[in-house]
Amino acid sequence: MLNRQKGSFNRYLLLAVAILVISVPTVIAVMLGVQLHEIKREDEGQIEQLRQQNRELTDKLERFEDWQRHDFRLDADCPKYQSLYPDFYAPQDWDATVVKEKTAYLTFDEGPSDNTDIILQTLQEENVKATFFVVGNSGEKNLARMRRMVQEGHTIGMHSYSRVYSEIYGSEEAYLDDMYRVFKLIRDTIGVTPSCFRFPGGSLNAYNAAVHEEIMAEMLRRGFVPFDWNVSSEDASGVEYSPEQLAQNVVKGIYGCKRGIVLMHDCAQKKNTSRAVRQIIRDVRSEGYSFEALDYQVKPILFCYKE
Numbered sequence: 001m002l003n004r005q006k007g008s009f010n011r012y013l014l015l016a017v018a019i020l021v022i023s024v025p026t027v028i029a030v031m032l033g034v035q036l037h038e039i040k041r042e043d044e045g046q047i048e049q050l051r052q053q054n055r056e057l058t059d060k061l062e063r064f065e066d067w068q069r070h071d072f073r074l075d076a077d078c079p080k081y082q083s084l085y086p087d088f089y090a091p092q093d094w095d096a097t098v099v100k101e102k103t104a105y106l107t108f109d110e111g112p113s114d115n116t117d118i119i120l121q122t123l124q125e126e127n128v129k130a131t132f133f134v135v136g137n138s139g140e141k142n143l144a145r146m147r148r149m150v151q152e153g154h155t156i157g158m159h160s161y162s163r164v165y166s167e168i169y170g171s172e173e174a175y176l177d178d179m180y181r182v183f184k185l186i187r188d189t190i191g192v193t194p195s196c197f198r199f200p201g202g203s204l205n206a207y208n209a210a211v212h213e214e215i216m217a218e219m220l221r222r223g224f225v226p227f228d229w230n231v232s233s234e235d236a237s238g239v240e241y242s243p244e245q246l247a248q249n250v251v252k253g254i255y256g257c258k259r260g261i262v263l264m265h266d267c268a269q270k271k272n273t274s275r276a277v278r279q280i281i282r283d284v285r286s287e288g289y290s291f292e293a294l295d296y297q298v299k300p301i302l303f304c305y306k307e
Contacts, residue, residue, distance in 0.1 A: 094195065097299055099299050107227070107262060111145070122277045131157060196295065199215075
């Protein structure tokens with residue numbers, strides 16, 4: 001009797017083992033299948049996201065290349081503003097294809113001011129050419145400073161006349177009106193027709209979202225070359241940086257860049273910026289960069305396009 005019970009137990013044990021041997025791999029396979037399916041779904045989602053980003057980037061690059069190839073002055077599809085300011089055109093057809101590696105372009109917005117004298121003197125002593133995007137500071141001293149910029153080989157470009165964001169970005173016409181005023185100030189009183197410009201706040205900002213594409217297209221059609229920046233001194237951040245800290249900000253920002261367009265400010269409040277210029281030049285030089293001024297041949301750095 002005991003042997004029969006023992007035999008039955010052994011059979012049940014063998015049966016249980018057999019069931020486990022069969023079922024455990026099946027359960028594991030099902031669980032792995034579910035996990036693999038989830039991983040595959042996540043990977044497919046990431047792949048599709050990357051594809052979408054690539055499509056968007058490709059589209060942006062194609063649009064930028066089209067700007068380089070196209071003669072906007074002869075574009076029959078852009079008649080909207082052709083009757084406004086018929087003399088508001090760049091002095092030459094632009095190329096905007098030159099890319100020089102290990103080159104730094106120092107740019108100063110919102111001048112001229114009393115600080116301009118210090119900046120120009122430093123640039124002269126360090127044998128560096130820079131770019132000044134000026135506003136409508138039209139007093140005689142400031143006009144003399146603009147003339148000096150040109151005489152000493154710097155580039156003078158348009159920033160705006162009033163720099164009142166809420167007004168100039170109110171419409172395409174308002175922007176053109178403001179920029180035409182600073183264009184005339186430079187051309188008629190300094191004797192130079194500017195070919196470069198910088199949007200106040202950059203080409204994409206909180207004020208121009210509704211109009212920036214139309215403004216960009218029209219300014220390009222008129223032959224003007226826009227420049228944003230990829231390095232900032234942070235002198236407009238609201239923090240009162242010392243000259244040494246401003247120089248550190250620039251060196252940190254330009255590190256690893258093939259080329260750098262450096263944002264600084266030349267308005268009256270930015271005294272530390274004028275004091276930082278010499279250190280910025282020397283520190284950036286020590287990183288192996290040379291300096292040049294922007295012109296209509298330099299390929300722009302723009303916020304909406306990957307460098």
